[in-house]
Every structure is written in structure tokens, then in C-alpha cells.
Amino acid sequence: MSVSVAHLTSDEMVAHHFDSPPLARRATAAIAGASMVIAVVLSALMGGVAPARVLAIGAVVYALSIYVVSRRVEGRRRGFDRLVTTLVTGAFLLVTIPLVSVIWTTIDRGSARFDSAFFTETMRGVVGAGGGAKHAIIGTLIITGLAALMSVPIGILVAIYLVEYGRRNRLSSMITTMVDVMTGIPSIVAGLFAYSLFAVFQGPGARSGLAGAVALTVLMTPVVVRATEEMLRLVPNDLREAAFALGVPKWKTIVKVVLPTAIGGILTGITLAIARVIGETAPLLIACGLAQDTNLNPLSGRMTTLPVMSYYGYVAPGFPPEAGYDRGWAAALVLIIIVLALFTVARVIAKVLQPKGLR
Amino acid sequence: MTNNDTDQRTTSTGAGSFVEHRITVRDLNIFYGKFRAIADVDMDIEPQSVTALIGPSGCGKSTFLRSLNRMHEVIDGATVEGSVQINGVDLYGPRVDPVLVRRKIGMVFQRPNPFPTMSIAENVLAGKRLNQRRLKKNEADEVVEAALRDSNLWEEVKDRLDAPGGGLSGGQQQRLCIARAIAVEPEVLLMDEPCSALDPISTLAVEQLMLELKEKYTIVIVTHNMQQAARVSERTAFFNIEGTGKPGRLIEMDDTAVIFSNPIQQATQDYVTGRFG
Numbered sequence: 001m002s003v004s005v006a007h008l009t010s011d012e013m014v015a016h017h018f019d020s021p022p023l024a025r026r027a028t029a030a031i032a033g034a035s036m037v038i039a040v041v042l043s044a045l046m047g048g049v050a051p052a053r054v055l056a057i058g059a060v061v062y063a064l065s066i067y068v069v070s071r072r073v074e075g076r077r078r079g080f081d082r083l084v085t086t087l088v089t090g091a092f093l094l095v096t097i098p099l100v101s102v103i104w105t106t107i108d109r110g111s112a113r114f115d116s117a118f119f120t121e122t123m124r125g126v127v128g129a130g131g132g133a134k135h136a137i138i139g140t141l142i143i144t145g146l147a148a149l150m151s152v153p154i155g156i157l158v159a160i161y162l163v164e165y166g167r168r169n170r171l172s173s174m175i176t177t178m179v180d181v182m183t184g185i186p187s188i189v190a191g192l193f194a195y196s197l198f199a200v201f202q203g204p205g206a207r208s209g210l211a212g213a214v215a216l217t218v219l220m221t222p223v224v225v226r227a228t229e230e231m232l233r234l235v236p237n238d239l240r241e242a243a244f245a246l247g248v249p250k251w252k253t254i255v256k257v258v259l260p261t262a263i264g265g266i267l268t269g270i271t272l273a274i275a276r277v278i279g280e281t282a283p284l285l286i287a288c289g290l291a292q293d294t295n296l297n298p299l300s301g302r303m304t305t306l307p308v309m310s311y312y313g314y315v316a317p318g319f320p321p322e323a324g325y326d327r328g329w330a331a332a333l334v335l336i337i338i339v340l341a342l343f344t345v346a347r348v349i350a351k352v353l354q355p356k357g358l359r
Numbered sequence: 360m361t362n363n364d365t366d367q368r369t370t371s372t373g374a375g376s377f378v379e380h381r382i383t384v385r386d387l388n389i390f391y392g393k394f395r396a397i398a399d400v401d402m403d404i405e406p407q408s409v410t411a412l413i414g415p416s417g418c419g420k421s422t423f424l425r426s427l428n429r430m431h432e433v434i435d436g437a438t439v440e441g442s443v444q445i446n447g448v449d450l451y452g453p454r455v456d457p458v459l460v461r462r463k464i465g466m467v468f469q470r471p472n473p474f475p476t477m478s479i480a481e482n483v484l485a486g487k488r489l490n491q492r493r494l495k496k497n498e499a500d501e502v503v504e505a506a507l508r509d510s511n512l513w514e515e516v517k518d519r520l521d522a523p524g525g526g527l528s529g530g531q532q533q534r535l536c537i538a539r540a541i542a543v544e545p546e547v548l549l550m551d552e553p554c555s556a557l558d559p560i561s562t563l564a565v566e567q568l569m570l571e572l573k574e575k576y577t578i579v580i581v582t583h584n585m586q587q588a589a590r591v592s593e594r595t596a597f598f599n600i601e602g603t604g605k606p607g608r609l610i611e612m613d614d615t616a617v618i619f620s621n622p623i624q625q626a627t628q629d630y631v632t633g634r635f636g
Contacts, residue, residue: 002377165436168435171569236472238468239468239471239472239474239475240433241430241433241466241468241472242468242472242473242474242536242539243474243485243489244433244461245428245430245461245465245540246431246461246462246485246486246489246490246539246540246543247458247459247460247462247463247486247490247543248458248485248486248489248490249458252489253489256489257474257476257489260473260476261475261476272613343367
């Protein structure tokens with residue numbers, strides 16, 4: 001501002017917005033209310049008061065009017081601040097719509113078959129109504145568990161190599177590129193890879209839970225590597241040096257100092273990676289096929305997971321089809337619950353294991 | 360690395376070969392890749408005393424300090440020519456394990472760096488526990504108390520030894536780091552600007568601690584605070600560089616009183632009187 005502050009009277013200060021009164025909460029509420037009234041009128045003129053249309057028009061009217069009013073009363077910067085706040089909040093609400101919609105629809109339609117039989121019965125011999133997802137729940141846990149068992153150690157070890165040992169050497173930049181490429185592999189390709197790999201050993205047409213787990217490992221490993229790498233890089237170098245200066249060997253520094261410091265973040269990353277693959281359908285359709293009964297042996301025979309069951313509930317619902325649809329939705333609901341439970345557990349563990357000084 | 364035999368070697372040779380802990384540096388050149396950070400340093404560091412390293416930023420005094428326990432090797436591409444001997448044993452000899460060197464020559468850093476995952480007691484024991492020594496409960500308690508008493512922290516933390524080390528104040532954290540360093544019973548203690556992140560009261564506490572510790576340990580300290588060098592050290596070494604890209608050199612080393620009152624070199628005179636740069 002080009003005017004020297006010292007020469008201004010207090011009235012002029014207000015005029016220059018050094019000390020302007022903020023908009024009262026009542027004023028913003030009034031603007032919001034008025035915007036909605038205008039929105040109702042406008043949408044009536046446009047041919048019908050539909051809630052979505054009223055909300056959309058109301059949001060636009062509110063954003064414009066709060067900007068104009070706030071700019072006059074509070075000044076240019078605060079006015080712009082209110083405009084951007086409104087836009088960002090609007091964008092946030094917009095992206096929650098699909099999320100809420102998916103969860104709501106799944107709960108609504110999945111609750112029809114969300115009964116005890118769903119957890120205790122399989123699809124063996126079931127054509128129409130009845131049956132359950134016991135086999136698919138077990139299959140999901142076995143296949144995802146095996147995938148985690150394979151990809152978590154590999155992923156963590158690769159990340160340790162990249163961060164602790166292979167700083168800027170050629171091998172580590174090659175590995176980083178490979179990991180990036182792996183992140184981009186379409187899941188169906190991973191399924192085809194696992195299928196053909198097992199076809200080599202077990203003959204064409206061989207399907208097993210292990211093949212599915214291998215496909216998921218291909219998808220999961222790069223996610224684990226990336227997440228662990230980020231977390232290890234966050235560990236301050238001071239801590240490594242402190243351990244080295246005590247005469248602690250490097251491997252022990254990594255195991256006892258670096259990993260414990262980063263463990264919370266690593267676990268969160270692993271959970272995200274599991275959540276990423278637990279809902280995979282395409283690779284498992286190829287590698288595991290569809291089973292109607294519980295198969296506890298991942299080494300041979302078809303095995304079904306919840307997403308695959310959900311898919312078949314719609315593709316081949318049987319007769320009457322409603323029973324198949326309901327089972328499909330219930331399977332999706334169970335899957336969502338499993339993922340949410342995983343997230344909760346990971347949050348709790350991360351909180352418990354967080355470095356004490358940082359709590 | 361097979362840790363079991365390295366441990367045995369320490370115990371068998373440790374007590375006998377390092378008696379007086381006199382450090383002798385000859386023709387030391389330190390490189391980061393092709394860049395020479397330190398050139399042609401000869402230095403004798405007296406046992407059971409405090410030696411201060413002073414000089415402008417970037418003159419390589421921290422690099423030199425880190426070369427005394429092979430900590431600079433942690434940085435990629437860092438190499439050393441010349442010799443650093445402790446009582447005739449060359450730290451850079453082909454059979455010397457840098458991990459063992461660091462157990463004998465401890466280090467305290469500029470910023471306090473207690474392990475955030477560990478409690479106060481666990482921090483003090485970190486060196487011993489991580490070096491695969493199983494400690495009985497009462498042994499561990501003794502080590503913790505002795506180290507914390509030696510670092511003047513015992514009275515302040517004795518009621519909360521299980522509290523996280525990160526919850527202490529900056530000065531307390533630094534004394535905790537000193538306790539952690541002396542708990543492994545080193546013979547030499549290197550301190551890299553240990554007070555630069557501390558307030559004057561904590562600084563005083565650490566300085567008093569140094570005066571007590573030199574009864575047992577040989578101490579080498581890098582400091583930017585010339586009053587501190589004058590207060591705590593017996594001998595002072597002045598490092599300087601001619602310009603950016605040039606290596607740091609040892610300009611002069613003498614009794615602290617001489618360096619601050621009547622140095623031989625004009626550059627030293629200019630630096631200690633504040634006419635430098």
C-alpha cells in the first residue's frame with residue numbers, strides 16, 4: 001500500500017481495511033439462506049424443484065454473493081479467501097457424493113442377505129435362493145493373506161536396499177524404474193502372468209488360490225515398496241548417525257533404530273496395499289476361477305473370493321435372479337466391512353507403535 | 360558382519376592396547392569424491408584433556424572431527440589418506456573395523472538426537488543393548504544411573520526413566536545423548552558443536568560436564584563459540600580455508616591461552632579477535 005500508515009486517522013484505517021469488522025456468523029447464515037431461496041425460485045423457473053438442482057444452483061449463488069458481500073465489508077483479500085474456501089469446500093462435498101453413494105447403495109441392497117446363513121453356508125448346490133459366502137470369505141482371506149505374505153517381505157527388503165544401501169547407484173535406479181513400471185501393470189495382465197506361469201508347471205487350465213495370490217503379489221509389491229521407501233526416507237539421518245557413533249553395525253541400526261521409528265507408517269502403507277488388492281476381480285477370474293464350495297488348499301483347485309462372487313452374482317444370478325443379485329451385494333458389503341476393519345486395525349497399531357517422543 | 364567375533368575382539372584387546380588414548384594425526388587428507396576437504400593435517404591430541412577446534416564455517420573442522428572415529432565414512436564417497444593413531448594403532452589400518460573404532464571413540468552431535476522410539480533409560484542403554492550385550496536388570500540399572508550421574512542429568516530424570524527421551528528439553532536431550540555416548544565406556548569423546556542448539560543455561564551445564572568428563576576421557580570439541588573454547592579447553596587448534604573450493608588446513612595449534620592472547624599466525628590473531636571475514 002502506497003499510503004503511509006502514520007498519517008491515517010482511524011476512520012481512514014477502516015476505509016483501507018486495516019481493521020475492518022469480520023462478517024458475523026448470522027450474516028453468512030443469512031446469505032446462505034437467501035441463496036437457497038433464490039435457488040428454489042430459479043430451479044422452479046427452469047422447470048421443477050429437484051433437490052440436486054436446487055443445491056447446485058444454491059452453491060453457485062452462495063459463492064458469488066458471499067464473495068461480493070465479503071469483499072465490500074471485509075476487504076479484497078478476505079473476500080477472495082471466502083470465495084476460495086467456498087469453492088474448496090464445494091469440491092470436497094462433490095467428491096464425497098460418489099463415496100457416500102457407493103457405501104449407501106451397498107448397505108441398502110446388501111443388507112437383504114446380510115444374515116447369519118450368509119456367513120455359514122456356501123454356494124454348493126444352490127441354484128436359486130439361499131446359499132452363502134463362507135467359501136468366498138475364506139478364499140479372500142487365504143488369497144490376500146498369501147499375497148501379503150509374499151509381497152510384504154519382498155517390498156520391505158527392496159525399500160531397505162533402496163534407501164539404506166543403494167543410494168544413487170545404478171542398480172537402485174534400475175529397481176526404482178522397474179517398481180514404477182510394475183505400478184502401472186493392468187491387473188488383468190498380472191492375472192494372465194500368474195495363469196500362464198502355473199500353466200507351465202501344472203499344465204494348461206490349472207487354477208489355484210496360489211496362482212491368484214501370485215497375481216496379487218505382482219500388483220501389491222510395488223505399492224509396499226513405494227510406501228516403505230517414503231517412510232524410511234522420513235527417518236532423520238541424525239538417528240542413523242547416533243547409532244553408528246555408538247559402534248552399532250549398519251544392519252542392526254536398520255533393524256533396531258530405523259525400522260522401529262518408521263513402523264507406524266510402514267504398517268499403514270501395507271494396509272493400503274492390501275486394500276488395493278483385496279478387491280481385485282479380473283486377475284482372480286483368470287487365475288482362480290469360480291468355486292461353489294470351500295477350498296482350503298491354495299495349491300490346487302479353484303478358489304473364490306468375495307469380489308469374484310459379487311461379479312458372478314450379477315453375471316450368472318441363477319433363477320430367480322433376485323437371490324443372486326442380493327448375494328452379490330451382500331458379498332460387496334462384507335468386502336467393504338473387511339477393508340474398513342483393516343484400516344481401523346492399522347490405525348490403532350500405528351498409533352500404538354508411534355515413536356513416543358512424537359506423540 | 361559377524362557381530363559375535365567383533366565383540367570378543369574388543370574385550371580381548373580393548374583394555375590393553377588403548378592405555379593413554381593419545382591421538383596422533385599425521386599427513387591427514389580427507390576427500391569427498393575428488394574434492395579435498397582437509398589437507399595435510401598433523402596434530403597431537405593430549406589424553407585426559409579438552410582440545411577445541413575452531414575456525415570459520417566450511418573450513419573442515421567437523422569433517423576432521425568425524426575422521427577421528429571414521430564417522431565421515433557414513434557419507435558416500437568420503438575417503439582418507441594419512442594416518443590417525445591412538446597409541447600406535449592406526450585407525451585406518453587394513454584390519455581395523457570402523458564399527459569397533461566407534462565403540463572406543465564416542466560422538467555427540469550438534470543437534471540432540473535421542474532415539475524417539477526409546478525411553479530415557481533405553482536411550483542410555485542403547486549402545487550396550489544394540490551391541491548384543493545381554494544385561495541383567497540390576498546391571499542395566501547401574502549403567503543407567505552411572506551414565507546419567509556422569510552427565511549431570513540423574514537428579515532431573517530419576518523419577519521418569521521410562522518416559523520418552525524425546526519429551527525432555529533441548530539441553531536435557533543433549534545431556535541424555537552425552538550419557539548415551541559415555542554409557543558404552545569410550546576412551547575418547549568427540550563433540551561436534553554440542554551447545555550450538557542450546558540456551559545459555561543448558562550450555563553452562565554441558566560445559567561444566569565437559570570439565571568433569573575430562574578426568575576420565577579425552578575430549579575433542581568443535582565450537583563456533585570462542586568464549587566456550589577459552590573456557591573449557593586446554594589446547595586449541597585453528598583451522599582455515601583460503602577460499603571456496605580450497606581445502607581446509609590446520610593453521611595453528613597451541614595452548615588455549617596462547618591462541619587467544621598471543622598466537623603466532625596473523626590469521627589466527629584476526630579470527631580470535633573477530634576481524635576475520
